[in-house]
Amino acid sequence: MQAADPTRPPNRVPWPPLIYLLAALVALGLGCAWPRPDWPVAEVLSGLGWLVLAAGGGLDLWAMATMRRHRANILPHRAATALVTTGPFAWSRNPIYLGNTLMLIGFGLVLRNPWFLPAAAAAAVAVTHLAIRREEAHLEILFGPSWLAYRQRTARWFGR
Template structure:
């Protein structure tokens, strides 16, 4: 494995770029080519609940990393392999939270492009960021990373 993986996993901050791109694309597509959607009071509440779940997971993961005093930026080297908190259930709780957040927005506002773009964004984050981050973590943490990656799913399953 090349040493570039030990220095930093990504040159560009793909996850926030893709999240923002998915949100903008959803808004534009929702205006130009609206998909059939439910516009009921209960869908607003359901979407709001899903948004809150996404935000809660995001905050939990960020606070966990901050308390571990480790880097959170996708363009910097990992300082520590965090395996507790939400990282017990998903190796990528922040990216999972971002996906959940976009899906919740789509349900709440009745713009189902958010759901489709959330899934496309998750796929791109997986290919452009997560795979590189995993190589980086394997190079930095060796057997500890291997054990963790075999016990904890990349997303949720």
């Protein structure tokens, strides 16, 4: 899917941060309707949750700082201004969305609310289909061969 106008923003609605907020609200609501089970290792999971939450938040901040250094637009409803391939973008094309997903998982563990785990997975799938694919088409139009080379060497979420 490619937009004809490279200045046209890749995302309007649903705005990706709203997808993550909605996932958190659904998980909280489900947690109230069907409370958590007694987890035998609850304290360990809570401690792990704080680590995952901190890792996700740290990844978000690192990615935002890297984008700022490159004077890249960070808002997903505005056109891209730079192709950032360093810092966390060297190993994930979407470190902010990855950080948001990790934070949802971390909240689930801290709050001992298992509904956050499928909510995080659903948010990641929704963001992939409703935002990331549009953003990738937008970046291909704007940055052509540079984007294609970056896409080839860097995973959408993580790894390779």
